[in-house]
Amino acid sequence: MRGAVPRYLAVGMTDLPDHDHWLTPSEAERLQGFPYAKRREEARLGRWTAKRAVARALRLEEDTAILRDLVIRNASDGAPEVFFDGRRAPMSISMTDRADWAVCTVIGGDRPIGCDLELVEPRSSAFVADYFTSEERADIEAAPHDHDLLANLIWSAKESALKVLRTGLRRDTRSVDVKIMSEELDGGWRSLYVTTEEDSVFTGWWCRFGEFVFTYVSATGTVAPTSLIDPPPLEKATPSHSWMAEPRRSPPAGPLGPGR
Ligand SMILES: CC(C)(COP(=O)(O)OP(=O)(O)OC[C@H]1O[C@@H](n2cnc3c(N)ncnc32)[C@H](O)[C@@H]1OP(=O)(O)O)[C@@H](O)C(=O)NCCC(=O)NCCS
Numbered sequence: 001m002r003g004a005v006p007r008y009l010a011v012g013m014t015d016l017p018d019h020d021h022w023l024t025p026s027e028a029e030r031l032q033g034f035p036y037a038k039r040r041e042e043a044r045l046g047r048w049t050a051k052r053a054v055a056r057a058l059r060l061e062e063d064t065a066i067l068r069d070l071v072i073r074n075a076s077d078g079a080p081e082v083f084f085d086g087r088r089a090p091m092s093i094s095m096t097d098r099a100d101w102a103v104c105t106v107i108g109g110d111r112p113i114g115c116d117l118e119l120v121e122p123r124s125s126a127f128v129a130d131y132f133t134s135e136e137r138a139d140i141e142a143a144p145h146d147h148d149l150l151a152n153l154i155w156s157a158k159e160s161a162l163k164v165l166r167t168g169l170r171r172d173t174r175s176v177d178v179k180i181m182s183e184e185l186d187g188g189w190r191s192l193y194v195t196t197e198e199d200s201v202f203t204g205w206w207c208r209f210g211e212f213v214f215t216y217v218s219a220t221g222t223v224a225p226t227s228l229i230d231p232p233p234l235e236k237a238t239p240s241h242s243w244m245a246e247p248r249r250s251p252p253a254g255p256l257g258p259g260r
Pocket of ligand 1: 047
């Protein structure tokens with residue numbers, strides 16, 4: 001795969017297969033442990049998306065056997081890592097999902113990256129006051145017509161940056177300050193910058209896809225991510241919440257036998 005070029009794959013819930021044979025028994029067992037369909041289906045979609053993204057980036061066939069051999073494990077801090085044929089693969093990934101869509105970004109080598117998908121949805125002023133820095137709050141107040149877009153974008157970039165730092169929300173969201181740029185630079189992508197309280201500066205990118213915003217942040221690179229599928233499926237994505245109809249639906253059949 002092309003080393004320092006980030007590639008991403010977005011997959012919707014309707015693309016999920018109705019069986020689990022692409023999972024290893026231990027992955028299937030972990031997923032079957034989730035009591036609620038929402039979390040289980042989000043986690044399944046995340047794994048399906050990540051395995052397919054890695055296979056595509058490595059130019060492997062996306063068949064059931066290969067996808068089963070590509071294992072995504074969470075390190076002790078929660079960050080995802082790729083294993084192929086039982087060995088750690090020389091690549092880095094970041095995963096996110098929102099409203100029945102999942103995205104996985106892949107890059108060669110050991111490079112800290114983070115990505116995050118959010119909806120442009122109402123965010124209260126209390127939310128902004130509690131979680132954002134004074135500079136971020138000033139930027140939002142200066143653009144009242146774009147309040148929800150900016151609030152969700154800044155939030156998304158924070159989550160991406162906290163994935164780069166591998167802390168997630170264990171760390172104060174105000175310890176990273178996001179600056180959003182509005183000038184379109186590269187096929188719909190615009191830049192952003194994240195300054196940490198330790199004075200590191202990460203470069204990032206954001207793109208709006210309908211009701212979604214997607215952010216990508218890297219500690220080492222300056223290149224915008226490109227979709228592993230052309231045209232990018234997110235361009236036609238609409239948010240949904242399929243789990244609401246059957247909150248405790250049984251898991252599908254897979255390597256552990258028929259669904260429970
Ligand atoms: C990272 C975090 C902010 C993402 O939360 P989110 O917005 O709800 O979820 P997203 O869909 O955008 O991202 C989830 C993915 O982030 C990744 N992730 C989780 N922890 C991560 C970390 N420390 N560093 C980098 N990536 C991480 C995982 O791949 C996870 O998906 P998976 O569990 O299916 O593998 C959140 O999971 C977090 O703060 N985790 C650390 C704290 C923690 O572990 N809490 C336990 C639950 S209370």
